[in-house]
Amino acid sequence: MPNQPGRSGVFTVVDTSATNIGRRAFLGIAGAGAAGAAVLAAKHTGGAAAGRLVAASRSTVTGADWAALARDLHGHLVRPGDSSYTVDKRLFDPRFDGLRPAGIAYCGNPQDVATCVNFARKYGVPLAARSGGHSYAGWSSTSGLIVDVTRMNSVHVSGTTATVGTGTRLIDLYNGLAAHGRAVPGGSCPTVGVAGLTLGGGIGVVSRAHGLTCDSLESVQIVTADGSILNANANKHSDLYWACRGGGGGNFGVATQFTFRTFATSDIVLFFLSWPWSRAAEVIKAWQSWAPHAPDALWSNLHLAAAPGGSTPVLQVGGTYLGSVTGAHNQLEKLYAAAGSGPSSYFLESTNYLHAMLVEAGCSSIGVQACHLPWQVPGGRLSRQPQYAKSDFFTKPLSNAGIATLLRNIQNLRKVRGANGGVGGIAFDALGGAVNRVSPAATAFVHRNALFGAQYTTDWTAGAAAGRVANQHAWLRSFWNAMRPYASGQAYQNYIDPDLTGWRQAYYGANYARLAQIKASYDPHRLFSFPQAI
Ligand SMILES: Cc1cc2nc3c(=O)[nH]c(=O)nc-3n(C[C@H](O)[C@H](O)[C@H](O)COP(=O)(O)OP(=O)(O)OC[C@H]3O[C@@H](n4cnc5c(N)ncnc54)[C@H](O)[C@@H]3O)c2cc1C
Numbered sequence: 001m002p003n004q005p006g007r008s009g010v011f012t013v014v015d016t017s018a019t020n021i022g023r024r025a026f027l028g029i030a031g032a033g034a035a036g037a038a039v040l041a042a043k044h045t046g047g048a049a050a051g052r053l054v055a056a057s058r059s060t061v062t063g064a065d066w067a068a069l070a071r072d073l074h075g076h077l078v079r080p081g082d083s084s085y086t087v088d089k090r091l092f093d094p095r096f097d098g099l100r101p102a103g104i105a106y107c108g109n110p111q112d113v114a115t116c117v118n119f120a121r122k123y124g125v126p127l128a129a130r131s132g133g134h135s136y137a138g139w140s141s142t143s144g145l146i147v148d149v150t151r152m153n154s155v156h157v158s159g160t161t162a163t164v165g166t167g168t169r170l171i172d173l174y175n176g177l178a179a180h181g182r183a184v185p186g187g188s189c190p191t192v193g194v195a196g197l198t199l200g201g202g203i204g205v206v207s208r209a210h211g212l213t214c215d216s217l218e219s220v221q222i223v224t225a226d227g228s229i230l231n232a233n234a235n236k237h238s239d240l241y242w243a244c245r246g247g248g249g250g251n252f253g254v255a256t257q258f259t260f261r262t263f264a265t266s267d268i269v270l271f272f273l274s275w276p277w278s279r280a281a282e283v284i285k286a287w288q289s290w291a292p293h294a295p296d297a298l299w300s301n302l303h304l305a306a307a308p309g310g311s312t313p314v315l316q317v318g319g320t321y322l323g324s325v326t327g328a329h330n331q332l333e334k335l336y337a338a339a340g341s342g343p344s345s346y347f348l349e350s351t352n353y354l355h356a357m358l359v360e361a362g363c364s365s366i367g368v369q370a371c372h373l374p375w376q377v378p379g380g381r382l383s384r385q386p387q388y389a390k391s392d393f394f395t396k397p398l399s400n401a402g403i404a405t406l407l408r409n410i411q412n413l414r415k416v417r418g419a420n421g422g423v424g425g426i427a428f429d430a431l432g433g434a435v436n437r438v439s440p441a442a443t444a445f446v447h448r449n450a451l452f453g454a455q456y457t458t459d460w461t462a463g464a465a466a467g468r469v470a471n472q473h474a475w476l477r478s479f480w481n482a483m484r485p486y487a488s489g490q491a492y493q494n495y496i497d498p499d500l501t502g503w504r505q506a507y508y509g510a511n512y513a514r515l516a517q518i519k520a521s522y523d524p525h526r527l528f529s530f531p532q533a534i
Pocket of ligand 1: 139149199200249254256
């Protein structure tokens with residue numbers, strides 16, 4: 001298998017001698033190695049916010065009977081001072097390593113979750129549910145109790161239905177389902193938790209054919225604020241079931257089990273194509289009139305990336321095709337014709353579904369077991385990387401002025417005094433197809449009319465100078481601001497963005513009012529709370 005990029009996000013494999021190249025490496029192509037002293041970045045992380053949270057809740061946290069909680073759990077409780085605390089409190093992004101929860105409960109079953117919920121309610125201890133820990137805002141941590149569901153990570157298949165513990169990480173979900181020749185549509189990042197992904201929507205490489213992850217959700221077991229363990233589906237607690245399909249993680253209770261409709265897998269075509277930056281305007285114009293209107297079997301995304309102090313930015317189109325290699329070529333020829341040129345570099349292969357998910361994860365050469373963080377499973381070889389992100393949905397193609405703005409802002413990053421290992425860019429994901437055939441009110445996921453979504457990201461090496469990181473953050477904000485005239489104003493609730501004003505409308509649109517009613521009914525005292533909670 002030749003070296004190839006994936007789409008997983010910000011992973012690096014710890015062993016750089018591995019033949020695998022993740023998306024991170026693709027983004028780094030543009031980098032000329034930005035300077036930046038490696039000093040502690042904690043001040044710039046969630047540290048300050050964490051301090052405020054701890055101060056606000058110290059009295060309730062210290063007065064609670066933690067020993068009783070530890071005794072009552074089938075799983076186990078980790079407290080400050082325990083040898084594993086430093087690792088157990090980590091989220092995916094090292095920016096949040098300064099957060100200091102008063103306890104982390106590894107729940108062994110739904111009853112443990114109910115015990116935690118009752119404890120938090122009784123003592124007024126703040127709580128946050130945690131699955132994969134990938135919240136962009138660090139909102140699966142808290143000064144109080146983290147209710148961790150990762151011990152509940154089983155995948156059982158019966159016929160076309162899968163019952164999945166909500167602590168299952170995506171690579172384990174794909175692996176568990178692959179043994180039965182089945183899959184659920186989902187994202188690319190191998191260590192994202194199925195809970196956060198599903199509750200906020202779930203966009204992935206087969207979404208145009210099979211919909212969002214939440215569109216495959218048939219029922220959810222969830223522990224609500226009064227400690228009840230409820231099963232919500234189309235017939236029972238149907239309002240809660242509706243809210244759990246796009247209403248966002250952390251809002252309505254702690255989900256413990258999902259039942260998904262699955263689809264049968266067959267070989268899938270993967271492609272990664274690059275064009276010279278000089279062709280960028282033509283390729284963007286062509287991609288946006290091609291990708292959202294292609295047959296459902298074709299999904300693609302468009303990446304533009306640059307680096308502070310780096311050379312020419314890079315442009316890549318990647319994607320999947322559920323069909324033959326010839327069929328994929330036929331579709332791609334349409335893109336080349338619209339762009340007026342074929343790609344300057346090209347990778348295409350047909351492979352089995354699980355291998356495709358490993359490629360997308362950037363793990364094709366290391367396999368499923370190593371496709372985890374080192375403390376998650378023995379032999380895990382991925383590492384973490386800090387990142388800022390913002391998002392948009394676009395309901396109209398970008399005009400010429402919009403494309404010029406996009407290109408100018410990507411190029412601007414080269415002039416930024418950025419951090420060690422800094423990169424940044426934008427990834428557009430094609431929508432349409434099965435995603436848009438669902439009515440905006442049928443589930444809580446309202447974004448059913450977009451041609452494509454976009455994620456703006458900038459990342460750097462952990463420990464980079466805070467001032468340099470701040471420069472990259474400023475670049476990201478300025479880029480996103482410049483795109484206001486062209487974007488729809490909607491944003492993806494799973495790319496949760498603490499800087500976003502008007503988030504209620506941006507994440508939930510016309511569905512917000514119903515979500516607020518459901519919140520009032522199942523969590524009237526707002527036990528489940530965070531800065532952008534419904
Ligand atoms: C590197 C990277 C790649 C990504 N790739 C994709 C992608 O391809 N497609 C996509 O759609 N999204 C993607 N995302 C976004 C991802 O879907 C969200 O960040 C999602 O919320 C992460 O879920 P989690 O369980 O890992 O995170 P967590 O941080 O554990 O949880 C996220 C939120 O959900 C809550 N929550 C966690 N567990 C539960 C539970 N059991 N019950 C109720 N609430 C819970 C948390 O309290 C928090 O508010 C990516 C994110 C990152 C960082």
